[in-house]
Amino acid sequence: MKKSILLVAMMFFPAITLMSCATTGDLEKMQAQQKLIDAKADQALRDAQAAKAAADAAKLNADAAAARADAATKEAEAREKIADEKAKKADAVFQRSMRK
Amino acid sequence: MRRIVAPSLLPQWFRLIALWLFIVALQGCAAVKAPQEDSWLAPDHMEKEIERNRFPVAKGDDVIGRLAVVRLEKGDTLPDIARHFGLGLNAVSAANPGVDVWAPEAGVRTMLPLSFILPNAPRKGIVVNLATMRLFQYRGDGTSPVVVTYPVGVGTRERPTPQGPMRVERKAARPTWHVPASIAADHRKKGDILPAAVPPGPQNPLGEYALYLSKSGYLIHGTNKPASIGLKATNGCMRLYPENIKTLFSDTPVSTPVVIVNQPYLLGQRNGVLYLEAHTPQEDSGAAELQKIYEKLKTIEKKSARPLDWEKIKKVQAEARGIPVPIFEMSPGSEEGIPKLVEVEHPAKLYGKPEPPELNMAAWYVLAADVPDEIDARRMAAIINHQGPPIPAQVIPKSNSYRVIAGPFNTAGEAREATRRLKLDLDMDGIVIEPVRKM
Known part of the structure; x- marks a missing residue:
């Protein structure tokens, strides 16, 4: 019985040793990968921040452009309105002048 | 698998394509239909002259004349166009919404509403329609009646x-x-x-x-x-x-x-086509007159047993352009009888148009206005030119403004009288300008 147990133990020992060796290598590999990913993540974060900053700046620009366009439209409408009012006023004055 | 899927998908694709084609075709129809609705308002051909005042009246017809367009030239005003073609300023303005009365853009085609629906009144002597500001004089014998019409x-x-x-x-x-x-x-x-x-x-x-x-x-x-x-x-x-x-x-x-x-709303027929002419009603007369016309239209609809295009009728009424618009074929196929719009050549000179005289260094003038905007200046000069009796006026451009100058006047007294009239009639403060050179 003892012999059998010893034999089984002897058979398991190298296998267990080999397994632990594989785990260490894997761990190192994984750590290296993690570092790489971490670095990538840092880069991605920086990129995302840069993109967000650019998007924010673009939005600000777009908002400013939209505001300028709105202002220009309003100005044009106001000018048109003034021109219309001037024309109507002139017509009214003319019509009064046509009375006897 | 393919054999099973392909036959079931293929008809679906065909169905989608067919549906897409159908939608595109519908859009095409709409695109073609839109201009067709107003196709009678597209100029058909060019003529040198057009009848303005005297029209024969065919038996049973209520609509006379033809619609026309003329291309504006630089310096034209709507009152000049109106007078030359025997129209009132109201008619030309209403037919051309959005066109500046005094400083219209050159090259623009202007509608000449020279087609009229006769007022609903006995056809003898003189009939004046206040809403359309037009006088109709019935002449000729019973066999060949003629109507002569003038703006008022x-x-x-x-x-x-x-x-x-x-x-x-x-x-x-x-x-x-x-x-x-x-x-x-x-x-x-x-x-x-x-x-x-x-x-x-x-x-x-x-x-x-x-x-x-x-x-x-x-x-x-x-x-x-x-x-x-x-x-x-x-x-x-x-x-x-x-x-x-x-x-x-x-x-x-x-x-x-x-x-x-x-009568701001007029109904009449010509060659089997029913026309509606709508004008902006004078004060307080609109609702009652519109009611009368709607009742007449409902009677026509009932008698013909065919539906009228009420949307079109409402559009004609709302736009109030003062032109007879075909709204219904009394008998199918009669739309062939709708006269086409005519383009009239612009005359070398518009009858009665005030021409600015040449500047005269020995004459008196009146500075009527000094304004930064050219259109304003042109408008003022045109209004002064169209006073009665006329006061000649023109625009003199400066580096940063436009001066409206009235004159020339032979004497200081004439210039002062013009200044008085400018103030009284147009509320303008004119300044008398002495001659550059004494005569």
């Missing part, structure tokens, strides 16, 4: 032209204007003292001819302010262009019946 200026809201039947009581060439007390009082308020009577001449607002109506105090007469034709500017009389009153005066015997109506 009518009474203001405060002093409207009376309606109803009357007749021509007497006629006078070169009439004297006996100034009514109400008008004298109006002028006195502005600091303008009028004489009791104004003799014939350029200052006389009656012009060269007058028909005195049986309704006391009301006349059909000429004018010294031709640009007022098509405006509500009189004290109840009806005024015509000088060239029109001359013809009407010679064609109208004493005792001619005169009927004055107010």
